[in-house]
Amino acid sequence: MLTITRELHDKIVAHARRDHPDEACGVLAGRAGGDRPERLIAMTNAERSPTFYRFDSGEQFRVWREMEDRDEEPVVIYHSHTATEAYPSRTDISYASEPGAHYVLVSTRDADTAEFRSYRIVDGTVAEEPVTVVE
Amino acid sequence: MAIEVRIPTILRTYTDGAKQVEGTGSTLGELFTDLDRKHGGLRDRLVDDDGLRRFVNVYLNDEDVRFLAGLETPVKDGDTVTVLPAVAGGAG
Numbered sequence: 430m431l432t433i434t435r436e437l438h439d440k441i442v443a444h445a446r447r448d449h450p451d452e453a454c455g456v457l458a459g460r461a462g463g464d465r466p467e468r469l470i471a472m473t474n475a476e477r478s479p480t481f482y483r484f485d486s487g488e489q490f491r492v493w494r495e496m497e498d499r500d501e502e503p504v505v506i507y508h509s510h511t512a513t514e515a516y517p518s519r520t521d522i523s524y525a526s527e528p529g530a531h532y533v534l535v536s537t538r539d540a541d542t543a544e545f546r547s548y549r550i551v552d553g554t555v556a557e558e559p560v561t562v563v564e
Numbered sequence: 565m566a567i568e569v570r571i572p573t574i575l576r577t578y579t580d581g582a583k584q585v586e587g588t589g590s591t592l593g594e595l596f597t598d599l600d601r602k603h604g605g606l607r608d609r610l611v612d613d614d615g616l617r618r619f620v621n622v623y624l625n626d627e628d629v630r631f632l633a634g635l636e637t638p639v640k641d642g643d644t645v646t647v648l649p650a651v652a653g654g655a656g
Contacts, residue, residue: 452654480656486621486628510655518655526574526649
């Protein structure tokens with residue numbers, strides 16, 4: 430289960446809409462071991478593509494180092510699909526490299542509604558999980 | 565001579581859970597070969613037939629080695645090498 434504040438949920442959706450039609454991507458950091466996302470870090474999509482994303486490597490290094498200094502970990506890794514459903518693709522599954530993270534997918538294929546779903550991806554296996562939005 | 569190498573969560577199965585290991589070598593390539601002697605299989609996760617694996621980021625201190633000399637990048641005592649799997653994916 431992913432528990433996330435309304436504020437962070439809405440920030441992810443806003444980021445996805447802003448970057449549409451390119452895929453948006455980012456991280457929610459939280460205290461290590463706490464499993465609660467606390468702050469959003471929007472990441473540059475170095476691919477700048479409507480169908481692929483990749484964190485800029487230098488930015489990823491700085492963000493990961495900063496999380497370590499703050500005793501945080503990546504609780505959520507999110508990205509958007511701009512024309513397909515908010516479900517992990519084969520590429521998403523094969524590149525998922527943080528076994529402890531919740532993988533959030535947002536779809537911006539429809540201008541009026543945003544699909545927001547969360548998954549665990551471990552060793553190539555995807556399991557969808559419920560999302561609880563708290564105020 | 566020791567070079568500190570920081571290992572991401574997903575590769576700690578090769579290092580008995582250690583998040584940091586030490587190795588020697590005068591280039592990144594030599595360092596990875598050295599690490600593989602103590603942590604068998606680790607090198608294969610970092611390097612393929614074409615060199616550094618595309619979706620693995622390796623940094624010498626705070627620079628991505630793709631912008632240095634890749635596997636030929638010189639390394640020395642006191643350096644820190646960090647490995648981070650790329651965060652990537654997408655619909656297509």
